[in-house]
Amino acid sequence: MAIKVGCLFLLLLPLLSLSWADEITCLKTVSSCSQCMLSGPQCVWCTAPNFKRRCNTLSGLQKAGCDASHMYNPQGSVHVTRNDSSNEPTTGTLFLQPQQVTLHLRPGVSQSFPLYITVARNQRTPQLNMDTSLMPAEVNITFSNIRHGNMIVEVNVEASNCHKTSDNSTQDSTGPSFVHITPRGFLQSLKLEIILDCECDCKGNREENSPSCDGHGDLVCGSCECYQPYSGQHCQINVGSNFNRDDKTCRQGPNAPLCSNRGTCVDGECLCHSQENPNERYRGMFCECSNFDCPFHNNRYYTTICPYGCKSESLNTFHFLFRICGGHGSCECGQCICDNDWTGEDCSCTLDTTSCMASNQQLCNNQGLCQCGSCRCDPPYAGPTCESCPTCLGPCQTHAECVDCRVFGTGPKKDRCQDECNYLIVTKVGSKTYIDAPCKMKSREDSCYFYFSISQDREGIHCTAAAMKECP
Known part of the structure; x- marks a missing residue:
């Protein structure tokens, strides 16, 4: 298998597991550390006893109060197991350092290390091609050439999942697997021992x-x-045990169904039924809660994963991502617990107002309300940020009478200028030549023209007006 240094090498991955490139969140219903590790490279397991939601992101566990000493979050490792030194190679040969490396890979988390290639001084060193022996299907190797001459090649290794190396293989891909990397045309090679971290080391404790x-x-x-x-x-x-306590302890009320019709009463306690989908669970003292009886948003689609193999071969190649609560929250006892910046019964309403920001940096142009990331404009305003108003007067017509009374003390609003026009922040200049793109308006009182411009910022509406009118 040939790989050219400096070029990206990417194996085509079989669709046997959910790709880390897909949108993944830490599963809230996993029952073991290993399941948590496989639910995403960003997922961390809390080993503290009696902790409610053990599988979460690092920030999620920190917020929930899991101490750092109880967080299990392996990121893999690189260990050089053989790194012999040598004199300068003779013509026609080269020397590699290191000669053997052991990699522990957590799926979705890459590991890198430098490979030093030394050639004889009198030997030309064109750009090399790198050959690799057969690799597990879930392992990707990328090379980049950092320096020519006596070269340093960056080797990057990443695993996509923890499935077996092939359909008829009896070896679990947790490893170890061995891969040889050899510069084309030479005999020396680097031996990689690859071990996938798919089981939690905390099981040893x-x-x-x-x-x-x-x-x-x-x-x-x-x-x-x-x-x-x-x-x-x-x-x-x-x-x-054949002894069952009074089943009243398995009912929420005198006439309530036993274990909410979702479980079996054993020794006075409810054992909740399992679901066909392992990600769906009943819980609670009376099995009254579930993590899937919550509202779906418009983009409803259901999860169907076959962890133990599907009857139909075609189903093995499809994955339906479990979406509930709009994909922006978790289902807790029939109610959506929304993620930060999301709200609503189905967590479909965003609290982010970025899409409502108008060009004047006002939410919905100050002519409407921002609701769930969209502007609800007050008539007659319209548009994504309420900046469109075909029937509205332009700024020149809208403010002309107030400019007339504030600057010159004339016009139809001169007697109520203080009450209706005090909103204007007025600046007078010598002539219209000092005003960019001025409005030219005619006073109804004296038929004289006056010039001004209008602008708006966080402080308010500004008027820059020429101090003198032009009269015919």
Whole structure:
């Protein structure tokens, strides 16, 4: 497989998993650290016991109060495992440093390192092509040539997912996989050992018979792994027990359905039913809450992911991104909890007013209201920012009578000038030659012409007027 230094090399990826290029948010319903890691490169897992939403972005966990010491957020690593030195190579050969590198890759997070290529001084060094041995389908390698002569080549490696290397492979792509990088025409090569970080290292910190799990399970990465026949968030339910307490404890009220018709009452506690879609869940003491019975916005489409394989081969190549609450919030117990800068029953209303800003830096030209990112203009104003008004008077006609009374004390508003025209900030100049694009208006009282211009800023409406009229 040939790759030219300085050129981007990109493998075509099979559509076996959701690409990191797609819009991804941290899944709120994952039950394990490993599922959280696979839901997106920006996702972090909180290992603190009894933490409600463990899988979130770094900022989300910080806001929720997860201490930094409990945050599991691997970003991969580069470790040089062989880096022998050598004298200058002879003609026809070259020398590579390092000779072997071990990479730990978290899907979606790239790792880079320099590859030093030394050639004999009397040997010409045209731009090299780089050959690679067969790579796992989910691994991409990019090269860039930083310096010619004794060259330094930047090697960038990234994995897209954690699926197996091929359909008939029995080796999980967590690794290790080995790839050789060889300058074309030479024998020396760099050996890459690639290990995908698809399982959480915090699993090694297992607390057996943990009190947090009621002594009936192990605490792993902050979550309980229950021993049989126990179940529940804290392994507090003996599923195999034939003794059932009064099922009143499984009802919200005297006549309420058992476990809201969404679960089974076991030993006086509700075990909520599982859904066909693993991302959809019931929860709560009475299974009264769900993360999917919330309003959808206009762009409704549903998730159908086949984590354990679909019956139809065609479904394996399609992914339907789960959208709910307009794609701008989470569904909590039948209500949308909107992200920052979004509101409304279905989180479809943005609080961002950028699209409502008129050219004068006023929201909706101060002639309407900005609602959900769109202007609702007061008649007769129209347009995206309420700056269009075909039937409105222009600024010259609108302000002429106030300019006449404020500057010259004449005109039809001279007797009520203080009440109706005090809004003008007036500046007088010697003549119309000092005014850019002046308005020329005729006074009704003396038939004389006067000249002025109008501008507006945050301070108000400004009038620059010539101090003298022109009379016929």
